[in-house]
Every structure is written in structure tokens, then in C-alpha cells.
Amino acid sequence: MTAGDDYFWQGGWIDEAEVGRRLPGLAAVADRALAEPLDPELVIAACDRLSRELADPTTPTPPWAELTGLPAERADAERAELAEFLSAGWLRRTRDRELGSWQPDGVPGDGDTAGGPAAREHWAPLGLLVHVVPGNVATAGPVSLVEGLLTGNVNAVKTSSDSGLLSQRVAAAIAETEPRLAPYLIVLRFPSRRADWLSQLCAPADAVTVWGGDGAVAGAARYVPSGVPLIVWGPKISFAYLGAGAWRDGDTLAAVARDVCRYDQAACSSPQVLYLDTDDHAELFAAAELAAAALSGADERRPADEPGRAEQAEISNVVTVARQEQHLGLTRVWSAPDLRWHVIADARPDLRASPLFRTLWVKPLPRDRIVATLRPARRYLQTVGLAPGGGDRPAMVRSLLAAGAVRITGVGAMHTTYPGEPHDGQHALRRYSRRVSQTVVGSR
Amino acid sequence: MSPPAAGSDDIPPWQRFFTPPAIPDRSALASVEQFCGLPDPYRSDAESDALFVAATNEIMRWHADRSPVFRGIWSAAGSVPLSTVDDLPALPFLHANLFKQHDLASVGEPEVEVVLSSSGTTGAPSRMPFDAWSLRTFQRMDARAFEFHGWIGSPDAVDYVIFGFEPRPNAGREAQRGAAYGLDYICAFAPVRSVTYALRATGAGGHEPDLFGCVEALLRAAEGGTPARLFGFPAYLVSTLDLLARLGLSPLKLTSDSLVLLGGGWKGDEVRRVDKEVLYGRITDELGVPPDRVRDIWGSVEHPLPYYECPNHRFHVPTWARLLVRDVRTLDVVPDGDPGFLQLVSPYVTSAPAHSLLMPDLVSRHPAQACGCGLATPWFTVHGRAGTSRNRSCAVAASELLGAGR
Numbered sequence: 138m139t140a141g142d143d144y145f146w147q148g149g150w151i152d153e154a155e156v157g158r159r160l161p162g163l164a165a166v167a168d169r170a171l172a173e174p175l176d177p178e179l180v181i182a183a184c185d186r187l188s189r190e191l192a193d194p195t196t197p198t199p200p201w202a203e204l205t206g207l208p209a210e211r212a213d214a215e216r217a218e219l220a221e222f223l224s225a226g227w228l229r230r231t232r233d234r235e236l237g238s239w240q241p242d243g244v245p246g247d248g249d250t251a252g253g254p255a256a257r258e259h260w261a262p263l264g265l266l267v268h269v270v271p272g273n274v275a276t277a278g279p280v281s282l283v284e285g286l287l288t289g290n291v292n293a294v295k296t297s298s299d300s301g302l303l304s305q306r307v308a309a310a311i312a313e314t315e316p317r318l319a320p321y322l323i324v325l326r327f328p329s330r331r332a333d334w335l336s337q338l339c340a341p342a343d344a345v346t347v348w349g350g351d352g353a354v355a356g357a358a359r360y361v362p363s364g365v366p367l368i369v370w371g372p373k374i375s376f377a378y379l380g381a382g383a384w385r386d387g388d389t390l391a392a393v394a395r396d397v398c399r400y401d402q403a404a405c406s407s408p409q410v411l412y413l414d415t416d417d418h419a420e421l422f423a424a425a426e427l428a429a430a431a432l433s434g435a436d437e438r439r440p441a442d443e444p445g446r447a448e449q450a451e452i453s454n455v456v457t458v459a460r461q462e463q464h465l466g467l468t469r470v471w472s473a474p475d476l477r478w479h480v481i482a483d484a485r486p487d488l489r490a491s492p493l494f495r496t497l498w499v500k501p502l503p504r505d506r507i508v509a510t511l512r513p514a515r516r517y518l519q520t521v522g523l524a525p526g527g528g529d530r531p532a533m534v535r536s537l538l539a540a541g542a543v544r545i546t547g548v549g550a551m552h553t554t555y556p557g558e559p560h561d562g563q564h565a566l567r568r569y570s571r572r573v574s575q576t577v578v579g580s581r
Numbered sequence: 582m583s584p585p586a587a588g589s590d591d592i593p594p595w596q597r598f599f600t601p602p603a604i605p606d607r608s609a610l611a612s613v614e615q616f617c618g619l620p621d622p623y624r625s626d627a628e629s630d631a632l633f634v635a636a637t638n639e640i641m642r643w644h645a646d647r648s649p650v651f652r653g654i655w656s657a658a659g660s661v662p663l664s665t666v667d668d669l670p671a672l673p674f675l676h677a678n679l680f681k682q683h684d685l686a687s688v689g690e691p692e693v694e695v696v697l698s699s700s701g702t703t704g705a706p707s708r709m710p711f712d713a714w715s716l717r718t719f720q721r722m723d724a725r726a727f728e729f730h731g732w733i734g735s736p737d738a739v740d741y742v743i744f745g746f747e748p749r750p751n752a753g754r755e756a757q758r759g760a761a762y763g764l765d766y767i768c769a770f771a772p773v774r775s776v777t778y779a780l781r782a783t784g785a786g787g788h789e790p791d792l793f794g795c796v797e798a799l800l801r802a803a804e805g806g807t808p809a810r811l812f813g814f815p816a817y818l819v820s821t822l823d824l825l826a827r828l829g830l831s832p833l834k835l836t837s838d839s840l841v842l843l844g845g846g847w848k849g850d851e852v853r854r855v856d857k858e859v860l861y862g863r864i865t866d867e868l869g870v871p872p873d874r875v876r877d878i879w880g881s882v883e884h885p886l887p888y889y890e891c892p893n894h895r896f897h898v899p900t901w902a903r904l905l906v907r908d909v910r911t912l913d914v915v916p917d918g919d920p921g922f923l924q925l926v927s928p929y930v931t932s933a934p935a936h937s938l939l940m941p942d943l944v945s946r947h948p949a950q951a952c953g954c955g956l957a958t959p960w961f962t963v964h965g966r967a968g969t970s971r972n973r974s975c976a977v978a979a980s981e982l983l984g985a986g987r
Contacts, residue, residue, distance in 0.1 A: 372977035450909040450922065450967030454941045458676045464653030476910055490977055517977045
């Protein structure tokens, strides 16, 4: 049996039987690699080279859509985003913003604590960092891997059986460019029902990071020994919030429509609900009608991703129920003639998840009820695209943050990020590091 | 076929399910009463079609007079009665999920005898009100299906093992889980030696699994040579079989007139079919129950008519319902064999406008003769449920968000 491309282990491709032989020795593998600190500049240089290859359209790369398991256009967009993330400039700015200066070999004596011993603090790797990444976000695996590498950890990535091979390819490219990084990189694609492998992977871990829904997180948590930190990047929901009268501005609704159409709402930063600062139903329905027009305009510029049968059925279930609720005076529904988008105006303010693929709830939420309405869902809240209109922006921001949102952007900019931006309220590099201190008594 | 004879001083407990229930308004619902009284559970002919059309028209007028939602939906569709069954594709339907959000009773509170709720594993639970007529009518249909399949009565008292919820003490008529309600009354069709529940009521409102209790009940039945009847969720039966095997007690030899009826809780789509075949094999190998005494049940509280697998393990539509399949995007009716939403029509129900329901389930319909078991009605294959795939989105699932709000 020849080694396929499911299992990448410290610079080489191995087969299933060999994975089975090596996994029980994972702790010793990590011990050896962690004996000496990893120079982050090696990581940055190797990633930057990969970044330039990805950004250069003349570089032959394996079919990107195949690697990511995404439709071609989405795959190209993610390729460009990954290239930006891997660039030296981005990684350095991320590191500096999240961790401050990086001096892993700092010696005691140059820090100062008032009256106490000379002290020095710095960031150190956790050790063996196990990443459990789902197939749902193609770049989650590579991003988590590179963040783990940048913080000096040995990284063992488990990707799901239905995901692409992007994590494997990125790890292989980094190891090929800089062989000194190879000992820090293991990527295995196998289904979560392989309890024996998952258990062997997690047993020696210093931390386990899990991406995915509540079910995936609970599933992985079973294998994490007690006392080992579980770093969760859980499921999220985002929405747009328009202050009084802001919906009357065509540019504002067009910007919301762009946020909806980009990624067809598959990203956690995609708006699923458009909230309006009103409790007037006539205003709600008027705004929703304009939102439908905006979505219709946006639709022509970018074709929608195609839902699968179960996903289409979920859209039809939600839209059909909403259409029938029109007879209860609760809703109004606008759909594209070809059913490629739907706008559902709903007089009930409670937060609802959208069935995605350009299905947008439009709901009333007076600003003084933001906290009470949204706080029950606080652990899922992520981005709010805010257009205050004539309202008091700082007050709205305070309410949205108090309700649990962690990221406030403008409308049309919900997917725009910057180096070192916290993810779901956390700095990833800090979560993947230990803050360590050294003091030497009498060194003064 | 008539129910097994009952002695004058010893009426068997199942006899009451065959008693004709009282129709709320005989002048308005004469055809409904007549249609629901058809005794043969798998009948398909012009006469029953004509009666179905008349009954459906009566029940639509009934709900249009009592349910604002149905009135709105029916009038938006033109308020056109059926002329023949060929008009069914134009028949308005309510989406079953509406019953998760709204109390849609067509009768007053005093008329409601029981409210059955679904498990709500994939969202909010439905709450379905049943008046005496609707409840007894679907129970009579169920009894007739039971009788047809030869499951009524037993020369020996039966050890029942229910892989489901033990009814809560003092739960009253409110908010019974549909599954528990159905499993409870299913024990009335053969004399009881013992009843064992896999999910015991804790007394604190919850339930806890008791697999050792199930193992002991099966051992008792096997050792005593008494028939066993196993009903309920497949997952708990699988766990019980696993426990029997680990304890070194497999295989057991239950009597050949034992019966296994499973329902609900299958995993979606492709997994389901494989799991089901594997489980059927294990039941025969490890418990000694012959394959044609192992059947699946399809059911829902929104449409609680009997859908039992035939000996070929297909779900045939009973006499008292019609089945359409609709495209998941356009909602147009699709040809036999094509997958889509399940629409079920049965004019039996007076307590809520649930006579024509679009279910969130995905199925395909097949003609009667494509089965080969001899039943005269079409049958359907289940293709799982609707849902937003986690493979493409990092957004929170609707069910997760719902949990957060509680």
C-alpha cells in the first residue's frame, strides 16, 4: 500500500498502518521537538514564501477548488485571503499586536518590578497543540496550524473526512521550504468516529483546539484529558443593525446586501438578520421591501452558491412557514423569481438563524431592548454590522457589546479583518501560548 | 376481518379501540365519518377515492369556519373544493412546522382531550391538540392496521420492553410526549405479563436509561418461553443488544411469535438504511425474532396515522391518507421515485387544520406494485430531513440557537 495524501507526518507522507504505529509515540515526538525553542522568523519566512506563491497567478498549484472542497469562485477568494494571511507583513503585525515584542530568549535582569526581584516575562509555547478542525471552513485548518507554529508549538491537526486537503498541502509546503519546521507539523485526515486515533492524539496534548458546532465540540471534548485546556472556536451568528431611519439610505441596504452575498452567508461574520431600530410594523415591511430590492441588485453581480438538497429543503421549510405566517399578520416574504434569495420580514424580534444561501431575516429591535432580546444568545453572537443612521452610535455599541457581540463593524465591512484582530473575542496567539516569568532573587 | 372474539364477561382491552367514536357534527361531517370508518387499512379503489374527496371537502369547510390561518391559506388558493383525487396537487397545505410556533386548534379548550408533543430533537416541539373524535379515530386506524398485520392478541401474556419514555406519573392530559403516549397504549393489543421501560421516569421530571432492566426482561421472556414485544427507539435496542453481548448472554431465543416494532431515532439518510439492515439482522441473530416480525414504524404527532412496514419493509400509505411528494425548491409535485418533501392528506382530524400537511421530511413515493407484498396502496422511502449542512458554514445551527434561548 502506498502512502496517499491523507496523512502528513513531520515532513513525509505515510500510510494508515504507519499512523497507527506512530500515534502511540506522539508524546515522545513532541518532547524531542520541544526541547529547543522554535525561531518564529523561520515560520514567517517559510509562510511568506508560500504566500507569494499563492498570490502569483503564474505559480502552478494543485487545483485549488479540489483542495478546499469549495466552488471555484469561493476557492479563489479563499486562496487570496490565505495568501494575505501568510505574508510576512501580516504575520508580524499579528504577532506584534497580539503578543507585543517576541523575545523568547530573554534573560532575567532587564525587567523591573518596583521593590521586588528583577523579573522578566515572555510568551512560551503550550507544547503539543492538537487542532480538531471541521470541513466547513477550508482555511480554518491552515490558519490554526500557522498560528500554532508561530507560537512555537508542535501541531497535530485532525481534519474531517469530508474536508479537502488544504491543511496537509500547507503543512507540506512549509516543511519543504524550511525543513527545520518539519518536526512541528503533523496533519491527519480521518473521521471522528475513529475513537482510538482521536484518543491517542489528545492523550499527550498540552491543549486541544476545536473548531465547529456544539456537537463537534462536545464530541472532541470526550477525548481531552481532564486538566488539559480545551480551546473552543464555536459556532457564531452575526447580524446587521440599522439605527433609526438608516434603512432609507439605499447605499446602506446595498452594503448589507454585499455582506449577505459575499460567501453566501456561509461565514460566521455573515449577516443572517437585519435588525431595525423600530417597533413599527409598517416601517419594518417597508424596509424589508427595500432590502429585497438591494439583494436583487446585488444578485446580478455575483452568482449564488448552490445549496444541496437538504440545505434547499431547509430554506423552503423556513420560507414556507413564514409565507403561511403572513395569515397571522406576523410576516411578509419577498423571494427572487428564481428563488435565489429570500427576504423574510418578521414582526417578532427574537434572534433566528437563517437557512443561509442569501436568506435574510428582517426584524424590529428597538435599541432599548437590544440587551434583553439578544443576551440569551450571547455565546453565539459575533459580528454586528452597524449603521447608526441618525442614532447615538456609542450608545448602540454599548448595548450591542453588553448583549454579547464581540465585533462591531460598519455595514458592507462585516468580513473585513486586520492583522491581529481578535477572533470571537480572543487573541488566538495568546490562547496558544503560556505567559511565563523569570525572577532571580538578589540579581539587582 | 373482524377483531378477535371477546367473551361476554371478558372483553379484551383492545376491543375499545374498534368502537366507533362520536363525530362532532354528523350533518357537516357525514363523509368524514364514513371514510374514517372504512375497515380495510390498505384499500385503493374508485369508491374509497370518491369518499376521500367528499370527506376532504367537508373537513376543509370545517377548518375554514374555525381556523383563521387555514381560512387565509385556503382562500388565497381560491377556496376550490376537490372534484377528484387528480385535483390533489392544487390542494392547500399547512407546513407541519407551523404547529411548533403556534397554537392552531380549531376547537375550544374544553373539547381538547389530549395535547401530544413531538420530541423536539430538531427544533421546537410541535404541540398537537386532539379532541375525542380525532384521537379515537387515529387509534382505531392504528388498531385496524395492527389487526391486519396479525399483531392483535396472544395466547400467552406478553413481556413488553419499551425502548422509550416511561409515562410520567401524574402528567395529566397536558403535554404528553407523543412517543410515550403511543408506546403506552400499544401495550393494550396483547395481554400483559410485564412492562419494562428503557427510559425510566425519575420522578423529578426527567428520564434515565435502564439497560440492565431491559436485559433482565428479555432474559425472563427467553427463559419463560413467553412472547416478548419490543417497541420504540432503535438506539436503545442497539445498546441493549450490545450489553447482552458484552455480558456473554447472546444469543437469546425469544419465541417466534415475539414482535419488534421500531420507530423514530434513526440516523439520517444513507446511514439509516445500512444501520436498519444491520440491526434487523442482529435482532434475528441475537434475539431469535424472525425477520417478518421485525418492523419499522414511521410516525409523527402532526399526522399520527399508522405507517407500519409491510413484510418487505416498506411504508405503505393507509386507506385513510393520500401522499404527495413536492420538489424541495419549487414545491411542485414530482413524479414517483423522485425525492422531495412529504405531503400527507387525511380528512380525519377535526381539532386542528392538520388534514393536509407539508412535512419537513424528505421521501420518495413508489407505486403499490413496485413493492410486491400485495398491499394495494403506494409506499414511500425516507431520505432524511432538511438541514443546513455543517460542512459549508461556521454559522450557528438553528437548533443550537434555539437551545440558547431557553
